[in-house]
Amino acid sequence: MEASTVLEVWESNGQQGFVFISTGERQTGAKKCISGTWKDQPFEWPKQKNEIIPYIKQQNDLGKDVYWCPHIFSSPRRKAEHALPVKCLHSDLDEAEPPQDWPPSVLWESSPSRYAAIWYLDTEMSVPDFENLNRDFNYRIGADKNCWTVTKVLRVPGCTNHKYESLPKVKLLDNNGRIFSPLEFNFVPESPDHDDMDDIQVAQPLFKLIDKYAEFMTKDMILKLMMSESDVNNEFPDRSGVLFAFEHELYKTGIPVEDIIEMLKNSGLNKFRGRKDEQRCWEREFEKVIKHVGKVTPITQTHKDKPKILSLADRMSRKLNPPGWLIEGFWPVGSHGIIAGPPKSYKSILVMEMAISIASGTSLFGTYPVHTSGTVLYIQNENPDWSIDDRLQKMLAYKGIETVVDAIEVDGKIEFREKPIPFYSVDYNLNLTDEKDKEWLENAVKEYRPKMVILDSLYMMMSGVDENSMKEVAPMMNWLLHRLAKPYNCAVVVLHHWNKNTKGSRDTRMLGSQAFRAWVDSQINAQTNDSEENTVTFYREFPRSYGTLPPVKIQFVMGEPGSDLYKPVIIANEVEVKNGQSKDIRADLLQRLRDGPRSLAELSRGLDKKMVSQEISYLRAKGYLSYDKKKYTYLGGLDDDENE
DSSP, X not given: OGGGHHHHHHHHHTOOEEEEEEEEOOOTTOSSOOTTOOEEEEEEETTTHHHHHHXXXXXXXXXXXXXXXXXXXXXXXXXXXXXXXXXXXXXEEETSOOOSSSOOSEEEEEETTEEEEEEEEEEEEOHHHHHHHHHHHHHHTTOOTTOOSTTOOEEXXXXXXXXXXXXXBOEEEEOOOOEEOXXXXXXSOOXXXXXXXXXXXXXXXXXXXXXXXXXXXXXXXXXXXXXXXXXXXXXXXXXXXXXXXXXXXXXXXXXXXXXXXXXXXXSTTOTTTTOTTHHHHHHHHHHHHHHHHOOOOOHHHHTSOOOOOOOHHHHHHOOOOOOOEEETTTEETTOEEEEEESTTSSHHHHHHHHHHHHHHTOOBTTTBOBSSOXXXXXXXXXXXXXXXXXXXXXXXXXXXXXXXXXXXEETTEEOBSSSOOOEEEEEOOOOTTOHHHHHHHHHHHHHHOOSEEEEEOGGGGOTTOOTTOHHHHHHHHHHIIIIIIXXXXXXXXXXXXXXXXXXXXXXXXXXXXXXXXXXXXEEEEEEEETTEEEEXXXXXXXXXXXXXXXXXXXXEEEOOTTOOOEXXXXXXXXXXXXXXXXXXXXXXXXXXXXXXXXXXXXXXXXXXXXXXXXXXXXXXXXXXXXXXXXXXXXOSOOOTTOOO
């Protein structure tokens, strides 16, 4: 089987560790895999060598697209920090011809007239040196400019490509095994500075500018900016003509030319990418646009006050306070964000308690005070009406809020015996891609002026949206931010699900596009444990205000439908963690570090700083932590239950 080529490449490395076969499901002819179907399968190398080919054959026979990463890792996680020294270059040539000056050691046709290749090296390279060289080489030969990272996956020779209706087979074309010295590539010109390691990273500076000017751009403008380079080439054969017309549209909005250029440079529409005079090319391009259109009034003059330049003394003399807590420890005033977790992880219970607490001014779970009470608008389309009503009745009883048995509902308003509680609910299949639905929602927010708007749940409100597509998700999330949260200073909370990957961190397991994670101002992740019935741990992160707070573990005691029994029991909170022993501090640190690199300030928040410093020193001395760019990274190897 041609797939055995992947074994030969890994064998050439002469290393032990973990290798990866990745799979995804897609409808025949679709550009992207079906959401939630992507899977990385690690194999211990070479111990599990004999299991790999049968697995590839099985996945291919099941109709899945099968990929592999040419490099070997020290951990069963396909992340750059776990990559071992590299002994080959790789490239996704796309439609570029294999370079005659450097004939590949291994060459295969991934789809008709599109190629991928490997170049064996006679010496090991560090990951940073490899990525620098591989990036420059890919630019030099005109290959896919996003295919130079050590974690990149390629199609497996001998398998079926489901991206095309014809279902072509990935064909091995050459396997001569030629070995190169890295010195043979030293004269390759350096690639231009860029941040396009992958489509997500390209989108980050672009996303910030779109976020800044979203209200001045149409949906079509935003979608064009979010298109990948390959999508642009497929959809617009005449890219230059389309681009010139689009430049006119953007310029007429009044967005500053320098920001328009920055947007286009980071988009798939960048026809000058890779040129040394790229910036000057863009400047000349807009000289033509300005000459054709004439001068327009910049946004800063039409829509904003003239910028005020502040001295250091002026700035430091101001008394600007943080937004403050809506609910202490659970949501800041006016903050927008996501509550995510697997199904049946009490996400809806949490937001309903938050809603009733804010509307009534009572503490959340009887512990966390509400600092700013007011109106709440709760929109849900997932749970049956009777279930929502039953939960509300339980929570009202728990909080001691008496209701009239035959309460009258007027325009969604629930009337209580003592006083009206400004809690408004809507059971409606809201579609955030429908302009009429968005207009209704914006008018509702304008009329009721809520402190918080809750959307339960997001995936049910994205009809027709590919949740894995940045260009489709970003406009919707920007609308929530710029048309609801900011204009009316209301908190916007959306509920969302995790994907089916049970091994990823809580942050990376959120279903769908990176746009969700880029959008959040606040985030709470809910996680259950099969061994602890009716118990959930809430992980709280407020990166732009209060940082990461210690987790809160709660057991929910709930009676049958019709019963008023409801009691949230707090098992562990920040006070208990702070006053705990060293092993408790260690467990909390590891929990935070498993979600990604953290600074000392992030690790110490809510904990005894002296004990945190002691634990960090111990973990570094034992080799469990690394330190780079002022952040600590957990390297694995320490059992959570270890008591040293």
